[in-house]
Amino acid sequence: MLTRKQHELLMFIHERMKESGIPPSFDEMKDALDLRSKSGIHRLITALEERGFIRRLPNRARALEVIKLPDSMNPSLGGRKARFEPSVIEGNLGRVAAPQRPSAVVNADSYRAVTIPVMGRIAAGTPIEAIQTHSHTITVPPEMLGPGEHFALEVRGDSMIDAGIFDGDTVLIKKQDAASTGEIVVALVDDEEATLKRLRRRGNSIALEAANPAYETRIFPPDRVKVQGRLVGLLRKY
Numbered sequence: 001m002l003t004r005k006q007h008e009l010l011m012f013i014h015e016r017m018k019e020s021g022i023p024p025s026f027d028e029m030k031d032a033l034d035l036r037s038k039s040g041i042h043r044l045i046t047a048l049e050e051r052g053f054i055r056r057l058p059n060r061a062r063a064l065e066v067i068k069l070p071d072s073m074n075p076s077l078g079g080r081k082a083r084f085e086p087s088v089i090e091g092n093l094g095r096v097a098a099p100q101r102p103s104a105v106v107n108a109d110s111y112r113a114v115t116i117p118v119m120g121r122i123a124a125g126t127p128i129e130a131i132q133t134h135s136h137t138i139t140v141p142p143e144m145l146g147p148g149e150h151f152a153l154e155v156r157g158d159s160m161i162d163a164g165i166f167d168g169d170t171v172l173i174k175k176q177d178a179a180s181t182g183e184i185v186v187a188l189v190d191d192e193e194a195t196l197k198r199l200r201r202r203g204n205s206i207a208l209e210a211a212n213p214a215y216e217t218r219i220f221p222p223d224r225v226k227v228q229g230r231l232v233g234l235l236r237k238y
Contacts, residue, residue: 002053005033006047006048006051009032009045010070012024012029012032012033013029013064016028023064026042045064053066053069063164113141114140115137116137116138116139116172118136118153118154119151119152122154122155122156122171122186122194122196123194123195124158124160124195124196140172144172144232145233148175148176150174151229152173153171153186153196155167155168155171158214159211160210160212163211164234165196165234168236169234171234172231173228173231176227176229177227179230180199181199182200185227185230187225189208189218189220189225196231198210202219206219206220206222206224206225207219207220208225
């Protein structure tokens with residue numbers, strides 16, 4: 001059972017993401033609940049996360065996933081647990097509103113959608129072939145991309161699940177041949193296999209780090225790894 005303030009905050013976050021696809025700031029949440037400080041919002045968010053109503057995505061600024069709504073929101077279900085399709089907000093890596101079948105992109109027209117190519121699949125697990133020529137295109141809100149050239153890849157595997165990237169997701173990649181340590185990149189290894197991993201520089205070596213403890217970090221000399229792009233956004237269908 002939620003307290004009144006917890007319920008108010010959950011519904012405020014849910015409604016804001018439904019309306020705009022953008023999570024409210026801590027200041028907006030504080031004002032909406034008439035609290036004196038943001039520390040109270042932190043406590044409420046922690047309580048909602050502990051109760052399984054929301055999830056904070058790791059390594060994302062202001063990134064929240066709404067897991068479920070209170071059962072009282074669905075009286076017609078006769079006590080059965082409601083099936084809720086969450087909105088995923090990817091913070092600084094881009095924004096995705098609650099998906100609607102069959103399209104992976106929601107309300108694209110309202111975002112003056114732009115078209116980018118889908119360049120096949122990318123491994124987030126067992127390595128697969130290098131990036132293919134583009135198979136089709138998708139439209140995305142320009143707010144997700146920023147300047148530069150971009151492409152999309154379909155994720156296969158679960159090696160990045162602790163970074164909020166799941167099998168079946170579509171990642172949006174800014175094309176570039178360099179990246180800072182700690183960034184999630186598309187890396188081409190030995191010109192043969194493409195993989196989505198977090199890049200770390202370790203002395204004269206490059207480490208490709210998974211976000212799943214079931215996978216080992218792979219370390220290569222720099223001449224074996226080519227950066228082909230940096231993760232800037234994520235699309236998900238439910």
